[in-house]
Amino acid sequence: MTLTHWQSRFEHWLHETWQHDDKAHDVAHLKRVWQSAQRIMTGTEADALVVLTGCYFHDIVNLPKNHPQRHLASAQAADETRRVLRDVFTDFPPDKIEAVAHAVHAHSFSAAVTAETLEAKIVQDADRLESLGAIGLARVFYVSGALGRSLFDSNDPLARERPLDDTEWALDHFQKKLLKLPETMQTAEGRRLAEVNARFLVTYMAKLCAELRGDFCALDKEVLAEFAPADVKY
Template sequence: MPYRGYIDRVIKLFPETAEVYEIVKAEMSKYPGASHDLSHVERVMANCWKIYTEEKAGDLKTISLAVLLHDSKRHEEENSGEDHALSGAEFARTLLLNRGFPIETVETVYDSIICHSYSNHKVPRFIEGKILQDADRLDTIGAIAIARLFNHNNGIKRPLYSPEIKPKKTYDGISLTYLNHIFEKILKITPDSFWTETAQKMARERYQFTLEFTRKFLREWYALD
């Protein structure tokens, strides 16, 4: 069971989110790996709370609902290729409306989820969505992000690295080597690409670690170290 410190805080502060969490837990259990499990949701929640606390922007309950639900349909994308941001947003809208959440909250959560995916290149309409996007992308750079990367295979037998397979200029959701994924996506998530100043600060050390890892990887690959 993943650590639930920040999710527990959310449920204590907003008891109406407890049922949402249980539904999310059931959905996330269908994902076949550790790269998008409940511990990812917990880390994104922790990032969101830090950003919210520093920035004093947005509605915390709305942000928290968006975090809980943002990857709820990731398992379906893994199986069918359907965009998890779109299906997750639709799932969240139906779920929250059926449980009596205000329409303004529901629509903000919907927009936040549909915009969170890096691959879609969408700009959130609301600050809550920008905070979710920042918090989610913070988990895409740094030490844990690298561990997540090597756990995820998109259903293909992916080599660590191949000099013959050049990185794509534009990330399309499937990198042909693990190292290419770093070049195609991770290293493009630079600190200045985050919306909030707090996230930019949090991103700097993580980004530098990722950069140093990549350099070290290549030096060892070519026996330069």
């Protein structure tokens, strides 16, 4: 069976069965992660079916970011992935199930599980790319809004004179986590793409800071110089 057929089957099952209200972690998100994973794994010896399946099942159990057991979600997702592949997709190669489960378990930032295989590294990088760039910008404010968090501290947007607190201010999440993601990437292509997309978030920060000063036609050059990744090639 081709990858396209597996993808179609997974998407159909998820649309019919997967019930949740988080639009930042919907089937469209899974499809984008797979798209990124294909680019990252080009020219590698990665098992494409393991990567595809890991991309489509990595969020099969997804707990809210403020849930006390959030760090356990990927382990639960790995267990559920094993069950679904064995009980629903009975023709899925049994010798690949554990590799998929490991990729699912290791994808999570909060779980801090080391990705031991190339496939797991690719899935992890592809998922983290979703937190950067234009898509990441949209997702961070969507999630923060769903959790009732404020957009930013107008008086101190970059937390110069206060502790960073992304449970209160959505913009603080950029410095707390998002801008650190490029250095966590496991593959060369994943890191390159992450650095490009992190620069977009820095440009947004520079535009926001300029606007808060009343300058609607410029970027804050100090913000660009301080936060932009070095040597980014577009």
